[in-house]
Amino acid sequence: xxxxxxxxxxxxVQGITGRDGSFHAQQMIEYGTNIVGGVTPGKGGQTILxxxxxxxxxxxxxxxxxxxxxxxxxxxFAKAAIIDAAQSTISLLVVITxxxxxxxxxxxxxxxxxxxxxxxxxxxxxxxTPGASKVGIxxxxxxxxxxxxxxxxxxxxxxxxxxxxxxxxxxxxxxIGIGGDPVIGSKFIDILTLFEEDAETDAVVMVGEIGGxxxxxxxxxxxxxxxxxxxxxxxxxxxxxxxxxxxxGAIVGGEDDTADAKRARLEAAGIPVAPIIxxxxxxxxxxxxx
Amino acid sequence: MKIHEYQAKExxxxxxxxxxxxxxxxxxxxAVAAAERIGLPVVLKAQVHVGxxxxxxxxxxxxxxxxxxxxxxxxxxxxIKDLPVRKLLVTPASTIxxxxxxxxxxxxxxxxxxxxGCAVGGVDIETTAKETPEQILRLDMxxxxxxxxxxxRLHAFAQDLFPDPGQADQTVEIMAKxxxxxxxxxxxxxxINPLILDGDGQVVALDAKVLLDDNALFRHPDIDxxxxxxxxxxxxxxxxxxxxxxxxxDGTIGCMVNGxxxxxxxxxxxxxxGGSPANFLDVGGSSDPRKxxxxxxxxxxxxxxxxxxINIFGGITRCDDIAQGILDALEQRDVPVPIVVRLIxxxxxxxxxxxxxxxxxxxETLEQGATIATKLAATGGTK
Numbered sequence: 001x002x003x004x005x006x007x008x009x010x011x012x013v014q015g016i017t018g019r020d021g022s023f024h025a026q027q028m029i030e031y032g033t034n035i036v037g038g039v040t041p042g043k044g045g046q047t048i049l050x051x052x053x054x055x056x057x058x059x060x061x062x063x064x065x066x067x068x069x070x071x072x073x074x075x076x077f078a079k080a081a082i083i084d085a086a087q088s089t090i091s092l093l094v095v096i097t098x099x100x101x102x103x104x105x106x107x108x109x110x111x112x113x114x115x116x117x118x119x120x121x122x123x124x125x126x127x128x129t130p131g132a133s134k135v136g137i138x139x140x141x142x143x144x145x146x147x148x149x150x151x152x153x154x155x156x157x158x159x160x161x162x163x164x165x166x167x168x169x170x171x172x173x174x175x176i177g178i179g180g181d182p183v184i185g186s187k188f189i190d191i192l193t194l195f196e197e198d199a200e201t202d203a204v205v206m207v208g209e210i211g212g213x214x215x216x217x218x219x220x221x222x223x224x225x226x227x228x229x230x231x232x233x234x235x236x237x238x239x240x241x242x243x244x245x246x247x248x249g250a251i252v253g254g255e256d257d258t259a260d261a262k263r264a265r266l267e268a269a270g271i272p273v274a275p276i277i278x279x280x281x282x283x284x285x286x287x288x289x290x
Numbered sequence: 291m292k293i294h295e296y297q298a299k300e301x302x303x304x305x306x307x308x309x310x311x312x313x314x315x316x317x318x319x320x321a322v323a324a325a326e327r328i329g330l331p332v333v334l335k336a337q338v339h340v341g342x343x344x345x346x347x348x349x350x351x352x353x354x355x356x357x358x359x360x361x362x363x364x365x366x367x368x369x370i371k372d373l374p375v376r377k378l379l380v381t382p383a384s385t386i387x388x389x390x391x392x393x394x395x396x397x398x399x400x401x402x403x404x405x406x407g408c409a410v411g412g413v414d415i416e417t418t419a420k421e422t423p424e425q426i427l428r429l430d431m432x433x434x435x436x437x438x439x440x441x442x443r444l445h446a447f448a449q450d451l452f453p454d455p456g457q458a459d460q461t462v463e464i465m466a467k468x469x470x471x472x473x474x475x476x477x478x479x480x481x482i483n484p485l486i487l488d489g490d491g492q493v494v495a496l497d498a499k500v501l502l503d504d505n506a507l508f509r510h511p512d513i514d515x516x517x518x519x520x521x522x523x524x525x526x527x528x529x530x531x532x533x534x535x536x537x538x539x540d541g542t543i544g545c546m547v548n549g550x551x552x553x554x555x556x557x558x559x560x561x562x563x564g565g566s567p568a569n570f571l572d573v574g575g576s577s578d579p580r581k582x583x584x585x586x587x588x589x590x591x592x593x594x595x596x597x598x599x600i601n602i603f604g605g606i607t608r609c610d611d612i613a614q615g616i617l618d619a620l621e622q623r624d625v626p627v628p629i630v631v632r633l634i635x636x637x638x639x640x641x642x643x644x645x646x647x648x649x650x651x652x653x654e655t656l657e658q659g660a661t662i663a664t665k666l667a668a669t670g671g672t673k
Contacts, residue, residue: 075508101506102506103433106403110432110433139636152551154551156551157549158551163634180550212398212399235551237558238558238560238561239557240539243570244504245550245553276562276657277555
């Protein structure tokens with residue numbers, strides 16, 4: 001088992017005829033993801049990578065039975081693409097696109113909410129259930145199947161931590177990048193809830209950063225709702241206040257969204273926080289009782 | 291993106307939100323001329339991108355003509371939180387019968403846009419929210435509400451700020467216009483602190499603060515043009531134009547990393563081992579060797595840089611492209627400091643092969659790279 005995606009997930013790619021979309025569709029197929037088709041408005045009827053292209057997500061779902069969509073549509077067209085997905089019966093939309101105007105994300109998110117469709121991202125690397133399905137842009141080779149969940153606001157930093165886990169012989173149940181934007185579809189709490197319920201996840205690594213209160217909320221949730229251990233890592237201890245550190249959401253606004261303040265809250269709740277990447281793995285081992 | 295109060299008030303004017311007019315002055319002489327046209331008393335307000343102007347002496351009421359020039363000179367000589375004051379807003383002084391707080395903002399925590407109000411104006415709203423949260427009024431707006439604000443809910447909210455029916459009606463009009471400005475220009479905050487009732491019974495925005503969504507600037511060239519180049523770091527704008535995300539810091543170890551989270555973690559790791567990062571630099575997801583050359587140029591502008599640490603975890607970014615960029619940079623310019631390189635992920639073998647025979651110091655892990663860079667920086671970074 002795993003969360004959100006598994007080897008039975010049937011996935012369509014929005015923006016499959018674009019440069020990024022086609023490249024990553026190919027990569028996902030090579031990993032073994034069940035890519036059943038793609039969507040590019042106006043290009044319905046074409047074929048790419050031996051998969052059919054449709055004009056809308058609803059059409060694609062009707063024809064293929066897909067339950068997951070992953071989106072590589074440029075920021076300018078992202079709102080229309082999210083709302084297109086909201087007209088369908090998929091259960092999960094993964095938005096990889098970076099730089100979408102926040103009000104567009106908000107409008108798209110409300111449309112998805114109204115239909116009960118979960119959104120991961122935007123501005124995220126996607127998610128992977130190692131050995132089963134990869135829906136995103138992460139290098140598949142650094143992952144290994146196992147029983148530790150990983151949830152993160154970042155991309156390459158997550159790869160570092162996943163590689164350290166894999167190198168130490170610790171496989172992962174599912175790894176999810178929730179995105180670096182201020183408004184995202186799924187927060188730490190939402191994903192921690194799924195990991196807590198998943199019979200095949202024993203522990204979770206949570207990779208946070210400066211800005212916002214999601215890590216603090218996650219710490220409160222951990223204290224009141226979780227029985228599984230969580231290990232933390234926080235980026236941005238040296239970030240100056242008021243400056244946007246790459247991610248649109250990574251900005252220290254006040255005293256309580258610094259990495260230091262978050263570390264204190266996590267540790268007080270019983271989530272050990274690794275100061276450097278190489279200390280994540282020992283903390284995971286310790287939590288797993290080995 | 292931040293804009294100045296006078297620019298925010300121009301937006302207010304364009305959207306019909308009542309605010310006292312005024313003129314911008316950059317010298318005491320201009321301030322005197324503006325004050326003569328406007329008529330005394332006037333308020334002189336420093337135009338800088340920081341809060342707390344009033345406390346820092348950046349806002350003064352002037353009642354005597356002879357005081358305009360010296361007051362303007364004093365304010366133009368101020369540096370508020372590291373930012374020199376280069377512009378003043380000269381605006382007519384208003385009679386304040388009552389003042390309240392009103393804003394509309396994006397609340398990332400609840401994923402909604404909300405009006406925030408407080409019947410006490412001129413306050414620090416964050417402090418009020420913490421200490422006396424019961425004083426804070428809140429009205430959530432869905433995306434659909436923003437397109438077509440529900441008047442009855444706006445009215446109930448406005449009445450808590452101004453119980454007088456006429457004044458509440460004026461406030462509802464202001465709120466509807468704020469909602470339109472917020473959506474049409476992609477704002478993340480419009481704050482009026484204070485919103486006042488003046489001597490003529492009019493509800494007026496005495497101050498104006500507007501923040502805009504950087505992600506949406508591509509569809510608002512008019513807003514992008516309001517950017518105050520004097521208040522921004524030229525190198526950081528340069529970096530943005532080249533697809534890099536760059537922030538200058540005050541340490542000695544230049545950093546070049548792919549991905550924002552990893553770039554922050556790289557800085558943190560340097561600090562952990564006793565070094566100090568000279569910058570935050572994310573070369574982004576793609577892997578154009580020209581970006582690497584541009585990154586070298588930005589980092590080496592800083593004379594404090596004693597060593598450069600390159601940390602790449604290849605995914606979309608290919609290690610051989612980064613390696614090629616490093617070779618191009620070494621060919622195109624003098625690099626007077628040692629370079630520590632850690633390449634891993636997509637095409638790392640090809641990347642390492644390209645760098646064989648160069649003077650670069652390889653590292654296996656981020657932590658090893660940070661340790662080596664810290665040592666090199668401590669010994670002066672001689673090659």
